[in-house]
Amino acid sequence: xxxxxxxxxxxxxxxxxxxxxxxxxxxxxxxxxxxxxxxxxxxxxxxxxxxxxxxxxxxxxxxxxxxxxxxxxxxxxxxxxxxxxxxxxxxxxxxxxxxxxxxxxxxxxxxxxxxxxxxxxxxxxxxxxxxxxxxxxxxxxxxxxxxxxxxxxxxxxxxxxxxxxxxxxxxxxxxxxxxxxxxxxxxxxxxxxxxxxxxxxxxxxxxxxxxxxxxxxxxxxxxxxxxxxxxxxxxxxx
Amino acid sequence: xxxxxxxxxxxxxxxxxxxxxxxxxxxxxxxxxxxxxxxxxxxxxxxxxxxxxxxxxxxxxxxxxxxxxxxxxxxxxxxxxxxxxxxxxxxxxxxxxxxxxxxxxxxxxxxxxxxxxxxxxxxxxxxxxxxxxxxxxxxxxxxxxxxxxxxxxxxxxxxxxxxxxxxxxxxxxxxxxxxxxxxxxxxxxxxxxxxxxxxxxxxxxxxxxxxxxxxxxxxxxxxxxxxxxxxxxxxxxxxxxxxxxxxxxxxxxxxxxxxxxxxxxxxxxxxxxxxxxxxxxxxxxxxxxxxxxxxxxxxxxxxxxxxxxxxxxxxxxxxxxxxxxxxxxxxxxxxxxxxxxxxxxxxxxxxxxxxxxxxxxxxxxxxxxxxxxxxx
Ligand code: HEM
Ligand code: HEM
Ligand code: SF4
Ligand code: SF4
Numbered sequence: 067x068x069x070x071x072x073x074x075x076x077x078x079x080x081x082x083x084x085x086x087x088x089x090x091x092x093x094x095x096x097x098x099x100x101x102x103x104x105x106x107x108x109x110x111x112x113x114x115x116x117x118x119x120x121x122x123x124x125x126x127x128x129x130x131x132x133x134x135x136x137x138x139x140x141x142x143x144x145x146x147x148x149x150x151x152x153x154x155x156x157x158x159x160x161x162x163x164x165x166x167x168x169x170x171x172x173x174x175x176x177x178x179x180x181x182x183x184x185x186x187x188x189x190x191x192x193x194x195x196x197x198x199x200x201x202x203x204x205x206x207x208x209x210x211x212x213x214x215x216x217x218x219x220x221x222x223x224x225x226x227x228x229x230x231x232x233x234x235x236x237x238x239x240x241x242x243x244x245x246x247x248x249x250x251x252x253x254x255x256x257x258x259x260x261x262x263x264x265x266x267x268x269x270x271x272x273x274x275x276x277x278x279x280x281x282x283x284x285x286x287x288x289x290x291x292x293x294x295x296x297x298x299x300x301x302x303x304x
Numbered sequence: 305x306x307x308x309x310x311x312x313x314x315x316x317x318x319x320x321x322x323x324x325x326x327x328x329x330x331x332x333x334x335x336x337x338x339x340x341x342x343x344x345x346x347x348x349x350x351x352x353x354x355x356x357x358x359x360x361x362x363x364x365x366x367x368x369x370x371x372x373x374x375x376x377x378x379x380x381x382x383x384x385x386x387x388x389x390x391x392x393x394x395x396x397x398x399x400x401x402x403x404x405x406x407x408x409x410x411x412x413x414x415x416x417x418x419x420x421x422x423x424x425x426x427x428x429x430x431x432x433x434x435x436x437x438x439x440x441x442x443x444x445x446x447x448x449x450x451x452x453x454x455x456x457x458x459x460x461x462x463x464x465x466x467x468x469x470x471x472x473x474x475x476x477x478x479x480x481x482x483x484x485x486x487x488x489x490x491x492x493x494x495x496x497x498x499x500x501x502x503x504x505x506x507x508x509x510x511x512x513x514x515x516x517x518x519x520x521x522x523x524x525x526x527x528x529x530x531x532x533x534x535x536x537x538x539x540x541x542x543x544x545x546x547x548x549x550x551x552x553x554x555x556x557x558x559x560x561x562x563x564x565x566x567x568x569x570x571x572x573x574x575x576x577x578x579x580x581x582x583x584x585x586x587x588x589x590x591x592x593x594x595x596x597x598x599x600x601x602x603x604x605x606x607x608x609x610x611x612x613x614x615x616x617x618x619x620x621x622x623x624x625x626x627x628x629x630x631x632x633x634x635x636x637x638x639x640x641x642x643x644x645x646x647x648x649x650x651x652x653x654x655x656x657x658x659x660x661x662x663x664x665x666x667x668x669x670x671x672x673x674x675x676x677x678x679x680x
Contacts, residue, residue, distance in 0.1 A: 104618060105631070106569060108554045121550035179655040218536055233525035237605045238536075238576035243619060243630065250634030254641050261645045269656050271663055 072284040073293045075188055077152045078277055085142045086278055092135040093252055099128040100249050129216065136209050139202070152189030158199040160192055168192035176265075184270075186289045194262075204251050211235075211245040310356035313390045313515070320389065327352075334512040337505060339531050351516045352390070358515060359414050359422040361453060362396035365439050365446040366473050366482055367428030371463040372398055374501035377587065378508050390515055391423070397441070408442055415456055423514065424457035426450065429466045429473055430488055431480035438480040447488065454489040459520060461495045461510060462486065468496035468527070469606035476610050486527060493520045496527040498579075500603035505584050506532045526606075528578065537600050538574035540582030543567065556597075567594060571615040573602030 078086070102124050146155035160166055172193040174180045185191055190198065213224065214231035215238060235241050267274040273284045287293045311319070317327050331349040335342070364372075393399065394414040395407065402410055414422055428446075431438035436445035454460060462485045465471035473482040486494045497510055510529055513521045521529040538544065546552070546566040553561040553570050566572070574582075577600055581592040594600055599615070602608040611619045618629040653660075 106550060106552055108552065108569070109550060113549070113551065115545035115549040115551055118549035118551065122548035124550075179651055182656065182659050219539070229525065236607060237526070238578075239573065239602060239605055239607070239611050239619075242576055243611075243621075246618065247621070247630035247634075250630065250637060253634065254637055257638065257641050257645065261649070265649070265652060269652060269659065 071287045072272075073287060073290040074282045075285045075291060076150075076281055077189055077283045078281045079150055079153065080281070081141070081145050082149060082153050083278055083281060085138055085145065088134065088138050089142070090256075092131045092138065093256070095131045096128060096135060097249055097252055099124050099131070100246070103128060104246050132209075132212055132216070135205075136213070139205050139209065143202075157190050157195040158202070160196055165192040165195075169196070176269075184286070184289075188283060188285055188289065188291070201255055204248060204255075208245065208248050208252075211241050211248070214241050215245060310359075310392070312352070312354055312356050314353040316357055317389065334516060337509045338513055338516065339509075348516045351518070355515060355518060357390060357392040359418045360391045360393050360396075360425055361411065361414060361422055361457075362393060362399075362425040363427065363446075363449065363453065364397045365426065365428030365430050365441075365450075365466075366480070367464065367466045369398055369427070370501040371427045371466075371507070374504045375463075375507045376504075378504040391511065394422070415453060419456040421458050422456070424453050424460045424492070425463060426460065426467045426485050427463040429470050429482040429484055431473075432483050432488075433479070433481035450485060450488055454492050457492050459493045459495070459514065460485065460489070461497060461514075463497055463507065464502055465498045465500045465603060465606075465608070468498040471500060472609050474609075475607075494527055495520060495523065495529060498528065498533075498604040498606075500608075502604070503532075503580055503584050503586060506580055524578075532580045532584075533578040533604070535578065535580075535583075536575060537577045537579050537581050537594070538572075540580075541574050541594055542582065543594060561597065564597075567597075567599040569617060570599045571601075571613070571617055572599035573605070573608070573611075573614075574600040577602040577605050579604040 106121055106124075143155075145153055146158070156162075160169060168185065168187060169192045171183065172185060172191050175183060175185060176193075189195075210228050210231050213228035217225040217229040217232070218238065220226075232238055232241055235244070263274050263278075266272070271284070273282065277283045285291075314327060322330075328345075328349060331352060332342075332345050334352075335345045335348045338344075338348075340348070395411040397407075400407060400410070428439075430436070430446040430450055432447060436447035439446040441449060462468045466473070466482075467485050470478075470482050470484050473480060474484070484496075486496065495510060497507060499506070506529075509532065510521065513519075513529070513531070521531060524530050524533060526533075538547070541547075543564065543566045546564070547568055551560065551563075551565040553565050553567050555561070556570065568575070572594070574594065581594075581600070585592045585595070601614045602611065605611075613620070616629075618631060620626055621628050621630050621633055624633065
């Protein structure tokens with residue numbers, strides 16, 4: 067292989083990056099507080115109830131971040147319709163033939179590691195996109211079950227919109243258990259996701275890790291959306 | 305309802321020698337039981353003066369009769385009496401004097417004479433396996449009886465968890481296919497009054513509502529009267545301040561248990577159970593399970609037998625063995641994931657060695673100044 071000529075591509079716009087980090091942060095907070103709600107610390111003490119409120123605070127934080135998480139998620143859906151082509155909702159669903167081809171390719175190259183043909187896609191590759199779609203479904207499930215449970219403790223109208231999930235699942239108990247179980251989906255997702263981001267950065271050298279900070283990726287000239295049509299060695303944007 | 309052949313409740317009371325004062329006292333009791341303000345006493349009184357006694361058919365299927373037991377233990381002396389007096393209990397296996405042919409006749413009589421006017425009350429679930437042979441009365445299956453009686457009923461009350469959600473006989477593996485009534489009949493308004501048993505005052509309150517207003521009370525998504533089931537045990541529990549303060553009983557014999565801290569970590573189902581225990585309590589307001597130091601087991605919620613064990617917050621995960629919670633499965637999957645990631649990372653360094661070497665070589669070219677245009 068010859069010396070790579072790379073060009074910068076602005077992939078993740080500010081709203082996507084903002085969404086990403088707010089989402090990651092609130093998920094961590096929701097997992098930690100949610101786990102504590104399910105398995106509170108064992109404190110042996112002679113305190114009076116009127117002097118403490120720590121469990122109430124944990125729950126309060128869970129609910130505050132639940133709202134942040136929910137509206138952030140709604141915002142990302144909106145941005146899937148108005149954002150740039152890398153943020154577009156069509157990246158998340160493998161409707162096109164090309165995406166199916168890419169899924170096979172990604173499985174061969176990145177998962178089974180059978181060959182080394184470069185993956186062209188600049189934004190989410192087809193496997194990543196579809197995985198995020200599944201993740202969005204899990205977000206939705208967590209919001210529905212969470213607000214469904216919250217409806218019993220809140221007078222606000224928003225949670226009431228989700229109260230139907232309780233009779234559908236047969237009672238609060240089942241809703242709560244599934245809400246708890248899904249926490250593990252997010253933990254597993256985060257483990258794999260962060261690893262894969264580092265993996266891509268390492269193997270492809272496109273600056274994957276920093277892309278969620280700066281927005282830019284470094285793309286080989288032959289796949290670069292602008293440079294690929296131009297003559298080599300001229301006008302490489304730095 | 306204006307069946308002239310039936311005396312009104314007030315007329316019936318008079319014939320029993322009830323004085324006007326006693327009658328008004330009873331009306332006030334009932335108003336209070338419905339949770340209505342004192343200003344509604346007049347409305348209830350008027351209703352009972354003009355309403356004819358409601359013919360009631362009270363069936364017993366797969367059950368233990370704890371609902372009836374609870375009902376006749378209504379806290380205030382005679383409340384159940386009053387209610388029983390106000391209705392005309394034409395058929396009920398456990399309380400009626402008649403038996404055999406006479407009982408069956410009474411049933412048939414009411415069903416034909418008051419078609420579309422009688423109240424049907426069911427205690428117990430109905431087995432549907434093997435054509436319903438697991439519960440037969442008078443040679444007919446419960447399924448048959450329910451369907452026939454429901455067709456002519458004005459409304460139906462399902463007493464207890466058995467009739468409303470199946471209770472213990474519907475627990476896995478449910479060999480008789482015990483089924484709650486609302487899954488078997490349609491076209492009749494159904495009121496579910498779950499609990500194992502339901503609180504006596506909740507039962508009488510539900511009947512009184514029907515008597516006084518001749519109307520189904522407001523129901524929630526699971527068909528339960530909102531007046532009694534709109535709040536969780538947890539929301540009315542007197543130990544709640546301990547919950548918010550994070551003061552929990554960690555085992556039944558610890559200091560915290562003596563201090564009366566919250567039973568959440570002992571598996572309390574109060575946070576997911578809709579019932580009036582915290583407000584009405586049991587046995588005339590003496591106590592309720594949590595007050596006696598035992599966590600709520602969620603007896604008024606569907607599937608409560610299968611959501612065990614009772615003494616642990618997180619239940620066994622469906623489809624996995626005993627003692628397997630969602631957290632255990634999650635930790636296991638997490639370990640597998642970490643191993644998978646490590647394996648993948650090792651594999652990457654082997655299989656992609658050439659690729660990475662090439663890139664490194666290319667960048668060394670740049671360092672050595674051999675390439676004009678390095679990667680940026
Ligand atoms: C998406 C990330 C979320 C995670 C990982 C998460 C996790 C959890 C966990 C593990 C529990 C404890 C369940 C138990 O064992 O009892 C819990 C409780 C709860 N969560 Fe979430 N949750 C999330 C989002 C939400 C959202 C969006 C809402 C919406 C309001 C919500 C509302 C609740 C409520 C109401 C409870 C019960 C709290 C209580 O009864 O005190 N959660 N959550
Ligand atoms: C709890 C932690 C995290 C969660 C829940 C999370 C979640 C997500 C989600 C949902 C997306 C899809 C973005 C979209 O298009 O809307 C995404 C993409 C991305 N995330 Fe994260 N993230 C986490 C941590 C990180 C970290 C630590 C990094 C690296 C520094 C990172 C880097 C990226 C990158 C580069 C993408 C784009 C991936 C692609 O090219 O397909 N994330 N993340
Ligand atoms: S004892 Fe049960 S119902 Fe009472 S506050 Fe604690 S968890 Fe809630
Ligand atoms: S406290 Fe819970 S288990 Fe006990 S009677 Fe009330 S609802 Fe049933």
